[in-house]
Amino acid sequence: MAKWLVKTEPDECSIDDFARAPDTPVPWDGVRNYQARNFLRQMQAGDSVFIYHSSCRHIGIAGIARVVRPAYPDPTQFDPTSPYHDPKSRPEQPRWDAVDLIFERKLPRLLPLDELRNLPGLASLPLLRKGNRLSVMPVSEDAWRIILAHR
DNA sequence: GCCAACGTTGGC
């Protein structure tokens, strides 16, 4: 099973929101970046996903979710009332995809970004590269193991 | 709130 990381602003959707309804799939929609979308399309049911809190007081990896439904057309792109509406996307040929995630667990504590930066072996993680803006990214098995081993 | 880094847009 592949490993991934997705960013979220906890005001929008935090790990606690997942934990509050642990049996309810969470549609991961609103991704409007082609590179991130292409990674969404590679996700398989059963893959594990780090939930990363960004643009907030406590920045870092907060927990783990699991993919329960692989990529499907993101309905928000066709919804004129959605902030993610894309008037240039046609239903015959949707531009943007979503996946469904489900809560797996919170980490014992949030792993802050500055600690992640200090862990050896994570250089390939796009999250830690300067100027990185990718909101969906792959995590190598090695990186996954290194992060989980850091408590 | 600031601003660097990046992706996208659109004129040419």
Place this chain on the structure above:
DNA sequence: GCCAACGTTGGC
């Protein structure tokens, strides 16, 4: 196809 202008992301 180039590239300047613009809007957005996201850490600080």
